[in-house]
Amino acid sequence: MTKLALSQVTLSHFRSHKRAVLDLAPRPMAIYGPNGAGKTNIIEAISLLSPGRGLRRAGADDLARRPEALGWKISAILQSLHQTHELETWAEPGSPRQLRIDGKAAPQVALGRIARVLWLVPSMDxxxxxxxxxxxxxxxxxxxxxxxxxxxxxxxxxxxxxxxxxxxxxxxxxxxxxxxxxxxxxxxxxxxxxxxxxxxxxxxxxxxxxxxxxxxxxxxxxxxxxxxxxxxxxxxxxxxxxxxxxxxxxxxxxxxxxxxxxxxxxxxxxxxxxxxxxxxxxxxxxxxxxxxxxFGAPPILLLDEVAAHLDATRRAALYDEICALGAQAFMTGTGPELFTELGSRAQYAEVTEEQGLSSVQRKDMI
Incomplete structure (x- = not known):
């Protein structure tokens, strides 16, 4: 099946991440770490690669890392059907969010023409x-x-x-x-x-x-x-x-x-x-x-704390459906044990936080 997937995402001064670079494969990614470490911040950044205010519906100034408040930027490389696009979205202090696609300024609605992003977050429960x-x-x-x-x-x-x-x-x-x-x-x-x-x-x-x-x-x-x-x-x-x-x-x-x-x-x-x-x-x-x-390809899925209220059987069924669909899904959870059923079908990252600064480390199969 034709793919819609991110091959790289870079966060700069975004929320708790001073700088984070994720090199990605076109398959599910499990992101785990303790509460407050900055896991949701990663998928929020990805949600801003679609039109609108993202999965938290935050204002542009609220996304900047504190206490610096220098503004923020998200860069990404997107494989969309048979084309590759370079995406950049950012905001300076006190200014609205801006967007460039392949080096050219673009309105947010243009993101909807080249990407499809769906999410499920705990506030929706x-x-x-x-x-x-x-x-x-x-x-x-x-x-x-x-x-x-x-x-x-x-x-x-x-x-x-x-x-x-x-x-x-x-x-x-x-x-x-x-x-x-x-x-x-x-x-x-x-x-x-x-x-x-x-x-x-x-x-x-x-x-x-x-x-x-x-x-x-x-x-x-x-x-x-x-x-x-x-x-x-x-x-x-x-x-x-x-x-x-x-x-x-x-x-x-x-x-x-x-x-x-x-x-x-x-x-x-x-x-x-x-x-x-x-x-x-x-x-x-x-x-x-x-x-x-x-659209011709499954969307990118952002599933925050998706294992909550799911037993092991239904959790495994969810992962099987995501993999059968061929979607690049970003899933967060507090520990690696929540993703055991994914095995080698996924890529993994651990997020930790120290003194308000998040760091992301890629992991081998859990």
């Missing part, structure tokens, strides 16, 4: 029982993996909605102020909803077609109020209600992602902690399988 905005972000990340322009549609919609909300709060009643904004919102909303529904269909098909040790999650989009076919007219009709609330109450920004443990018919929010984790892993694997077909 509560995805099914917390607020809807986290589930929307989860769905939008999956959607972005299939359609890189999805981010543009979301940004366009949110910008227009903020402008409409300002008019509502200022009690502006003249319809001429709203017409163009609501037309823009409606157009973007159509694209957002189409993209999200496509992603749900892709995930459903990938789950149905697979033989896997992980449960199937049936997904649906829900709304407090049904999303009308003609959103522009509905927004005009809802102005009085929205003005009373001081914000827009109808649109794709109100969507929620509902998941049901298909074999048991139980909503994900009512499942056990272990079942909720298994459902998340199932969706990440389904996303990866679908992308292997859609």
């Amino acid at each position: 509560r995805l099914w029982i917390e607020a809807a905005d986290g589930r929307r972000r989860f769905l939008d990340r999956a959607t972005l993996s299939f359609e890189p322009t999805h981010a543009d549609a979301v940004l366009t919609y949110e910008k227009a909605m903020r402008e409409r909300n300002r008019l509502l709060k200022d009690m502006v009643r003249d319809p001429h102020w709203y017409a163009a904004i609501e037309a823009q919102m409606a157009e973007a909303a159509t694209q957002i909803t189409t993209n999200r529904n496509r992603a749900i269909d892709e995930l459903a098909a990938a789950q149905t077609a697979a033989v896997t040790a992980f449960p199937t999650a049936a997904l649906t989009l829900t709304y407090p109020d049904p999303l009308p076919d003609d959103l522009q007219t509905a927004l005009a009709d809802y102005r009085s209600r929205d003005m009373a609330a001081g914000r827009t109450l109808l649109g794709p920004h109100r969507a929620d992602l509902e998941a049901v443990f298909a074999d048991k018919g139980i909503n994900a929010r009512d499942c056990s902690t272990g079942e909720q984790k298994a459902l998340l892993i199932s969706l990440i694997l389904a996303n990866a399988r679908a992308l292997a077909q859609d």
Whole structure:
């Protein structure tokens, strides 16, 4: 299968890493070490090789190593299908993140055209029982993996909605102020909803077609109020209600992602902690399988503390699926014993920390 893989990643003044260089093979990598050593910082850096703010959603200034705060930089060599790309992303103090691809300045959306990166982090373990905005972000990340322009549609919609909300709060009643904004919102909303529904269909098909040790999650989009076919007219009709609330109450920004443990018919929010984790892993694997077909290569996977809540049998099943998929997966854990089932199929690195400085050492097979 055609590969999507990093052959080298270099971190400079990033989080706890003053400098770290990882020379990589196109196969899974297990990164282990004690809590706080800097393992997650490595995969956060890799997550910034995709559009957006990375797996922690941190601001550019928050990524710089302290106390120096000199700014930070991530460099990488990416094999994407049949091409090799040099990637550089960085930020100077007080400045936004910048990106170069093959030596040329590029917008972040360009990363989505040459790479696909998926992640699962411990903060997502509560995805099914917390607020809807986290589930929307989860769905939008999956959607972005299939359609890189999805981010543009979301940004366009949110910008227009903020402008409409300002008019509502200022009690502006003249319809001429709203017409163009609501037309823009409606157009973007159509694209957002189409993209999200496509992603749900892709995930459903990938789950149905697979033989896997992980449960199937049936997904649906829900709304407090049904999303009308003609959103522009509905927004005009809802102005009085929205003005009373001081914000827009109808649109794709109100969507929620509902998941049901298909074999048991139980909503994900009512499942056990272990079942909720298994459902998340199932969706990440389904996303990866679908992308292997859609993009032409499996995505890069970032799985932080992935062994949590998994017994040895299910842990082995996860590693088998990752290897069968052919994905370059970066997995973190507190000790090498969590990756025993991977054996020679993986590469290994130990991360240690002393006086706030992380170091990375490659290891032979554990």
